[in-house]
Amino acid sequence: METFAERYTNQIRGVISCFDRVVISGTLPNIRYSGAMAAYLTTMGLKLFEFTTFVNHDKSTGRTTLKACDGKCLHYYFYFIEKELGLCYLRVPTWAPFRLQFYFNGHNWLARQLDNKGFDFNLVDNAFIDIS
Numbered sequence: 001m002e003t004f005a006e007r008y009t010n011q012i013r014g015v016i017s018c019f020d021r022v023v024i025s026g027t028l029p030n031i032r033y034s035g036a037m038a039a040y041l042t043t044m045g046l047k048l049f050e051f052t053t054f055v056n057h058d059k060s061t062g063r064t065t066l067k068a069c070d071g072k073c074l075h076y077y078f079y080f081i082e083k084e085l086g087l088c089y090l091r092v093p094t095w096a097p098f099r100l101q102f103y104f105n106g107h108n109w110l111a112r113q114l115d116n117k118g119f120d121f122n123l124v125d126n127a128f129i130d131i132s
Contacts, residue, residue: 016131019106025099032097034066071095085109 005015031037038048048055048064056067073095082088086108091101107126114121120132 014131016110016128018110020126022104022106022109024102026102027097027099034068037096038066084112086112 005012029036031040041048041051048066051066054066054069055064057064073093075094076092078090078092080088080090082104085104088102088104091103093099105126107123107128110128111121111123114131120130121128122130
C-alpha cells in the first residue's frame with residue numbers, strides 16, 4: 001500500500017514529524033492507596049477518626065482503616081503558555097491519589113523550535129502546510 005508521501009512525492013518538498021499531543025501523568029506514590037494514606041496521616045499526627053466520613057472500623061479485628069470508595073471527582077484545569085511548549089494545561093484532581101496530568105501540543109512545540117531557528121512556516125489548525 002502506498003503512503004501519502006509516496007503517492008504525492010513530486011508535490012512534496014520534504015517531510016517533518018512530531019508528536020501530536022503529549023500527555024504526562026503522575027501520582028503521589030506515598031498516598032496512592034488507602035493504607036499508604038493512613039500511614040501518611042498518622043505520620044502527620046492526625047488520627048483516622050478525625051476523618052469519619054472516610055474511615056470504617058472493623059470490630060472483629062479492632063482496626064480502623066480508610067475505606068476506598070467510588071464517586072465523582074472534581075478536576076481543576078490550569079492553562080498557561082510556556083515559552084518552549086506553547087499552550088499547556090495541568091489537570092489536578094481533588095481526590096487521592098491525585099493523579100496529575102500535564103499536556104502540551106507537539107505541533108506548538110515544533111513551531112517554537114522552527115521559529116527559534118529562523119524558519120518561516122504556515123501552521124493552520126494543527127497542520128504545517130508550508131515550511132521554508
